[in-house]
Amino acid sequence: MVFTGIVEEIGKVGSLDKEETHLLLSIFAKQVLQDLHIGDSIAVNGVCLTVCSFDDQSFVVGISPETLRRTNLEQLKEASPVNLERALSAQGRFGGHIVQGHVDGVGTIRSMYPEGDSLWFWVDTTREIAAFVVEKGYIAVDGTSLTVCATQDCSFQFMLVAYTQQHVILPQKQVGDQVNLEVDILGKYVKQFIKQD
Template sequence: MFTGIIEQVGSVASLVRQGNAAKLVVFSRKYFEGTKVGESIAVNGVCLTITHIRRDYVEFDLSPETLKKSALNELRISDKVNLEKALLVTARLGGHIVTGHIDGVGEVRETVRSDGGIDLFLAVPSDLMNYFVTKGSIALNGVSLTVAGFRQGLLRVSVIPLTLKQTTLGTLSAGDKVNIEVDIFSKYIEHHLRREEGAEMLDDPMMRVGFLPMGWIEN
């Protein structure tokens, strides 16, 4: 579990394809001190397991599912990546609860400078849009952000100067792909409502014997 507060920016040392999978090596000076093989680190918001450590370099195995569901397959050598170690139970939750399980990949359509910060306008997969509300939470490339609003089907987030300085979001431009994770609580709420809806349908005696609620048919 993570918070979406980026601790360090690293760089891609190598990304080697192995069939449908890959091995990713990330460099970050002194950031990996004290970490161990088997621990989790969020790389651009994707929860990955350390498989090997060599001083300032760590290696991760990327499964076909990870490459399919995230934008990590877009990485190139020397690309900057956001890094965050797993949350300690004694630490403050500075952002919001981030699992590191990517829900989809969005695309930057426009960046607008505003008072030292940037407004990002994003095209988001249609099946994710219902999870977002103005002032709600979203994680972009692992960064905890607040949804600022919507415009013509695009989602808008405002990134403050400090976040631009401490993360890779300031390098984004139109056409770039970003990892998106929706607020986990919105998914729990949706799941609960779907179960309640299903329970109500099962309470209908006609539904229990296989009839669907078609409503009245007018001739």
């Protein structure tokens, strides 16, 4: 499955039910329910999850322990807002960058500040993730395709324009909150290729 990092809508968590081996998460939505089928993939805050069931108001996905360890999904509560994107269809337009929905880990928001109608963020992350983050490169933050504006040690900066602020959950976050991070897959392939030489 491939996503673009262009969030389709902001959904709302309905319930979180802990099962023996996984977590069942129900999410209220509208747009992503159109033409939905059991087994379809939906990125929830950038995490590729499989639809187990749905009705005309919500859908349910299962979350494995490994996914909970690598992402911020365990921090969700009832009514938490979440970014939603369906997998790219064959006839769909590709508006962001290649996003797999395979989150590499989390980052922590260090600062948020406005400049005109733009909103700037600095995010701290691990050295392993930071190694793949480059200025003017792509990164998916909670499933949103963004351009890296600057890097510094194990931190990076990005900016949201006014339109994006109205269509993703990032402006609702606070300093200290965690965000899901997926680095550009091209960087991973380059590193693997170099290792084999």
